[in-house]
Amino acid sequence: xxxxxxxxxxxxxxxxxxxxxxxxxxxxxxxxxxxxxxxxxxxxxxxxxxxxxxxxxxxxxxxxxxxxxxxxxxxxxxxxxxxxxxxxxxxxxxxxxxxxxxxxxxxxxxxxxxxxxxxxxxxxxxxxxxxxxxxxxxxxxxxxxxxxxxxxxxxxxxxxxxxxxxxxxxxxxxxxxxxxxxxxxxxxxxxxxxxxxxxxxxxxxxxxxxxxxxxxxxxxxxxxxxxxxxxxxxxxxxxxxxxxxxxxxxxxxxxxxxxxxxxxxxxxxxxxxxxxxxxxxxxxxxxxxx
Amino acid sequence: xxxxxxxxxxxxxxxxxxxxxxxxxxxxxxxxxxxxxxxxxxxxxxxxxxxxxxxxxxxxxxxxxxxxxxxxxxxxxxxxxxxxxxxxxxxxxxxxxxxxxxxxxxxxxxxxxxxxxxxxxxxxxxxxxxxxxxxxxxxxxxxxxxxxxxxxxxxxxxxxxxxxxxxxxxxxxxxxxxxxxxxxxxxxxxxxxxxxxxxxxxxxxxxxxxxxxxxxxxxxxxxxxxxxxxxxxxxxxxxxxxxxxxxxxxxxxxxxxxxxxxxxxxx
Numbered sequence: 182x183x184x185x186x187x188x189x190x191x192x193x194x195x196x197x198x199x200x201x202x203x204x205x206x207x208x209x210x211x212x213x214x215x216x217x218x219x220x221x222x223x224x225x226x227x228x229x230x231x232x233x234x235x236x237x238x239x240x241x242x243x244x245x246x247x248x249x250x251x252x253x254x255x256x257x258x259x260x261x262x263x264x265x266x267x268x269x270x271x272x273x274x275x276x277x278x279x280x281x282x283x284x285x286x287x288x289x290x291x292x293x294x295x296x297x298x299x300x301x302x303x304x305x306x307x308x309x310x311x312x313x314x315x316x317x318x319x320x321x322x323x324x325x326x327x328x329x330x331x332x333x334x335x336x337x338x339x340x341x342x343x344x345x346x347x348x349x350x351x352x353x354x355x356x357x358x359x360x361x362x363x364x365x366x367x368x369x370x371x372x373x374x375x376x377x378x379x380x381x382x383x384x385x386x387x388x389x390x391x392x393x394x395x396x397x398x399x400x401x402x403x404x405x406x407x408x409x410x411x412x413x414x415x416x417x418x419x420x421x422x423x424x425x426x427x428x429x430x431x432x433x434x435x436x437x438x439x440x441x442x443x444x445x446x447x448x449x450x451x452x453x454x455x456x457x458x459x460x461x462x463x464x465x466x467x468x469x470x471x
Numbered sequence: 472x473x474x475x476x477x478x479x480x481x482x483x484x485x486x487x488x489x490x491x492x493x494x495x496x497x498x499x500x501x502x503x504x505x506x507x508x509x510x511x512x513x514x515x516x517x518x519x520x521x522x523x524x525x526x527x528x529x530x531x532x533x534x535x536x537x538x539x540x541x542x543x544x545x546x547x548x549x550x551x552x553x554x555x556x557x558x559x560x561x562x563x564x565x566x567x568x569x570x571x572x573x574x575x576x577x578x579x580x581x582x583x584x585x586x587x588x589x590x591x592x593x594x595x596x597x598x599x600x601x602x603x604x605x606x607x608x609x610x611x612x613x614x615x616x617x618x619x620x621x622x623x624x625x626x627x628x629x630x631x632x633x634x635x636x637x638x639x640x641x642x643x644x645x646x647x648x649x650x651x652x653x654x655x656x657x658x659x660x661x662x663x664x665x666x667x668x669x670x671x672x673x674x675x676x677x678x679x680x681x682x683x684x685x686x687x688x689x690x691x692x693x694x695x696x697x698x699x700x701x702x703x704x705x706x707x708x709x710x711x712x713x714x715x716x717x718x719x720x721x722x723x724x725x726x727x728x729x730x731x732x733x734x735x736x737x738x
Binding site for chain 2: 184185186188189190191193194196197198200202203204205207208209211212259261267268271272273280281282284285286287288289290291292293294296299300301303304308309310311312314340342346347350352353354362392396399402403406407411423424425427428434437440444447448450452454455456458462463465
């Protein structure tokens with residue numbers, strides 16, 4: 182759509198600007214302030230420049246948390262994206278069953294994050310949980326509170342349970358936009374199932390799939406509540422991801438300076454990914470407009 | 472030829488989704504003695520005591536009331552400010568519009584953990600700590616951008632000729648917007664409201680940081696009571712089930728727009 186140039190439109194945007202600025206810019210400035218100062222309480226601050234940043238960049242603790250975070254996000258994407266596509270391809274296309282599937286699949290997406298954690302905490306417990314109990318019965322030595330590997334598996338399965346539906350729903354929406362004529366043409370050409378997927382379905386899904394991947398990346402990169410409820414970051418530090426570490430540092434130990442420096446670097450990563458996301462989206466909009 | 476899906480795959484996947492929820496519901500209907508001593512797939516002594524505990528104790532059910540209050544406040548604020556902004560973005564180009572749009576997106580993407588502590592100090596210093604409006608405003612950080620994006624997606628689908636015709640017919644902008652334009656994108660407003668409601672409902676980190684007693688959300692009530700009273704599993708499960716219900720109720724109405732909402736109006 183052709184847009185008219187009109188700078189008075191700023192007045193329509195103003196309320197949003199005020200509200201979001203109050204919630205975003207003021208806190209961000211506070212963080213920047215902490216990041217370059219040291220304090221011994223009583224609101225007395227000493228300028229320390231980039232010291233906290235240096236400390237954080239070289240800190241093993243941050244490197245470990247970052248390593249765990251990247252590993253976690255990578256595993257999540259590697260499982261959820263193919264699985265989501267596969268589920269979307271197998272969903273009923275219309276009618277009662279399609280509605281039922283949509284509603285049931287969306288259910289985990291609407292559960293408060295800590296309840297998701299609680300569900301899996303209960304479900305996985307060896308004494309009272311269905312999963313833990315049956316695994317023990319079949320001879321697996323499974324205990325997510327003691328064994329780091331078990332804790333990881335639990336957190337990952339929980340995230341797959343929680344968010345795969347999002348990928349599937351987005352891909353399903355992409356698939357729905359493919360006209361039937363495409364499939365008929367493929368049938369005339371006697372295309373294989375793989376060829377149909379590769380040359381018809383995948384290109385049509387590419388846009389939404391990219392959105393799904395970026396959303397999953399961002400959200401898994403800032404995951405906090407679910408693993409915190411299930412494992413509390415443990416055993417040891419084995420499931421302490423970036424957000425958990427940050428909250429521990431800022432609120433648990435009140436190390437404001439390092440935590441703030443950490444926040445800012447965290448935020449810069451987010452900014453970079455947001456920019457990729459934005460570019461992808463605006464390109465999609467342009468293609469749509471053609 | 473529509474390639475047909477396999478019912479078997481879907482059945483397995485849906486089972487995977489539903490079994491943990493079934494276990495939660497199952498536990499919420501058992502007594503604590505049964506939960507810890509025996510292992511049963513269905514409650515042998517069906518009891519509603521756990522629900523009764525929650526629904527009769529103000530320190531429990533006020534958690535729900537608090538959550539609902541700030542979630543509704545947040546939804547109303549978000550939609551009210553997002554409507555004109557989304558209209559501006561969908562109809563006009565103005566100085567800095569692209570940068571502004573991008574900046575809004577970064578707020579949807581920023582981790583709440585980064586903002587938790589500064590929010591605590593900001594709202595304490597202006598005297599809003601432990602009020603519903605504080606949580607509602609804090610959640611605007613990610614819900615306003617979301618609402619703007621979703622609404623903008625819907626508004627682009629409305630042809631511009633409608634605006635022009637209305638102005639020729641002598642409608643003023645506010646009258647046109649409320650009388651003609653808003654009914655046209657009613658479904659979009661519904662979807663945006665639903666997503667604001669939902670993201671505010673599921674968020675815990677900020678709402679827990681910004682409240683202590685008077686506005687404590689149900690999610691935070693759950694975490695504390697459990698650790699204090701030596702694991703009352705049945706009540707915990709019942710509280711969990713009760714938090715799922717609001718989402719489950721409204722989901723039916725927006726089932727066809729779920730993908731659009733999650734993709735910020737871009738499907």
